[in-house]
Amino acid sequence: MADNATLPAASPEQRTAAIEMVLRRHGVLQDGFVDDFTHHADDAWVTANGANMVARAWTDPVFRARMLANGTAVAREMGFQFPEHHRHLVVLENTPDIHNVIVCTLCSCTAYTIIGAAPGWYKDLDYRARVVRESRTVLREMGLDLPASTEIRVWDTTADTRYMVLPLQPPATEGWPVDRLAKIVTQDAMIGASRLDEVKG
Amino acid sequence: MDSLHDLGGKQGFGRVSYPDTPYDETWEPVVRALSACALRNHIYNMDEMRHAIERMTPRHYMTAPYYERHLTAVATLLVEKGVVTRDELETLAGGGFPLAGPIGPGRLAAPPQSFAIGETVRVKNEHVPGHVRMPGYIRGKTGVVVGITPPYPFPDAAGHGMQASMEPTYDVRFRARDLWPDSCDDAMNHVGVFQSYLEKVAAA
Numbered sequence: 120m121a122d123n124a125t126l127p128a129a130s131p132e133q134r135t136a137a138i139e140m141v142l143r144r145h146g147v148l149q150d151g152f153v154d155d156f157t158h159h160a161d162d163a164w165v166t167a168n169g170a171n172m173v174a175r176a177w178t179d180p181v182f183r184a185r186m187l188a189n190g191t192a193v194a195r196e197m198g199f200q201f202p203e204h205h206r207h208l209v210v211l212e213n214t215p216d217i218h219n220v221i222v223c224t225l226c227s228c229t230a231y232t233i234i235g236a237a238p239g240w241y242k243d244l245d246y247r248a249r250v251v252r253e254s255r256t257v258l259r260e261m262g263l264d265l266p267a268s269t270e271i272r273v274w275d276t277t278a279d280t281r282y283m284v285l286p287l288q289p290p291a292t293e294g295w296p297v298d299r300l301a302k303i304v305t306q307d308a309m310i311g312a313s314r315l316d317e318v319k320g
Numbered sequence: 321m322d323s324l325h326d327l328g329g330k331q332g333f334g335r336v337s338y339p340d341t342p343y344d345e346t347w348e349p350v351v352r353a354l355s356a357c358a359l360r361n362h363i364y365n366m367d368e369m370r371h372a373i374e375r376m377t378p379r380h381y382m383t384a385p386y387y388e389r390h391l392t393a394v395a396t397l398l399v400e401k402g403v404v405t406r407d408e409l410e411t412l413a414g415g416g417f418p419l420a421g422p423i424g425p426g427r428l429a430a431p432p433q434s435f436a437i438g439e440t441v442r443v444k445n446e447h448v449p450g451h452v453r454m455p456g457y458i459r460g461k462t463g464v465v466v467g468i469t470p471p472y473p474f475p476d477a478a479g480h481g482m483q484a485s486m487e488p489t490y491d492v493r494f495r496a497r498d499l500w501p502d503s504c505d506d507a508m509n510h511v512g513v514f515q516s517y518l519e520k521v522a523a524a
Contacts, residue, residue, distance in 0.1 A: 131387075133415060222328075225374075227386070252331075255506070278453060278469065278514060307339075
């Protein structure tokens with residue numbers, strides 16, 4: 120445990136309860152906030168938000184161009200929210216020759232209201248340390264073996280810009296309606312850890 | 321500050337545990353909500369929160385689960401902001417409450433300068449004692465500006481509760497082989513770099 124600890128550390132549950140008491144006593148934590156916040160986070164900040172944006176971009180070239188030019192405006196138009204410190208959403212377009220992948224090496228920044236809460240592996244030390252330097256190797260270990268000709272672009276979320284990847288549409292899904300397409304778009308694909316290649320018609 | 325949170329490019333790590341193995345810790349969503357509550361009530365800002373995590377002792381940072389890092393940062397800031405004392409916290413918790421290390425000096429933004437899309441720029445060779453959002457792997461390195469964002473508050477000031485002027489960040493593209501010659505996979509590395517971290521490169 121930390122060098123500056125004076126006593127054996129209380130359990131995380133006990134420490135969490137202590138913080139809850141302090142904020143309540145301070146007058147900022149209202150009854151029901153924790154449950155309301157958690158339900159809102161779980162219900163409203165979901166992968167389906169980004170998936171719907173991707174599906175529309177696949178089917179509507181005008182929408183796609185607007186989304187690539189200003190991801191924030193398009194997300195807001197679709198009713199999605201951003202916390203105050205997510206000031207700008209940039210959508211990164213995969214092509215047959217370019218593959219984008221997102222990381223936050225300094226902490227764990229993610230466009231969580233758009234693609235859903237970051238998965239554990241994204242927040243892990245191994246991913247944060249390695250993907251910037253060994254992108255092709257790390258992606259291969261995660262099951263994405265990119266052709267040598269594919270340029271990899273790694274995006275480190277170091278400022279208040281948030282990123283999402285616009286994956287390539289799987290060829291087998293040409294002609295599908297938007298709502299069916301949205302269901303195949305995964306969070307991993309919007310981070311750039313997979314390419315939806317497994318989706319068959 | 322040069323602490324272990326600045327992980328980009330560090331070697332010796334292992335395979336990414338992918339996909340996730342599901343688990344359920346009931347205290348973790350509570351920490352997430354409590355941190356949001358304190359943030360929304362302006363007890364601290366997001367940069368102060370990030371900096372409190374960075375100030376955890378390296379040994380604690382590396383071994384703590386993700387939400388324990390948040391828990392430690394929230395507690396540290398509540399003590400530093402005078403909302404509660406450490407003794408009170410430890411009494412309430414019924415045991416020790418490890419906190420992050422002390423905060424050093426922050427700094428204000430550099431005098432404004434601007435860079436254009438396509439311009440070659442260098443990241444200043446700076447070693448900042450406080451909060452900074454420049455990952456160490458680009459320090460002193462040269463890249464090309466490929467994008468400019470709207471202005472954001474300067475984190476090195478905001479992380480210390482100082483007046484943070486707004487400045488753009490530049491999306492700077494580096495080549496992996498310029499960052500880690502002979503020891504990397506070939507790639508383009510894009511980093512959002514605050515204006516104050518950049519300097520002009522004299523024309524060749």
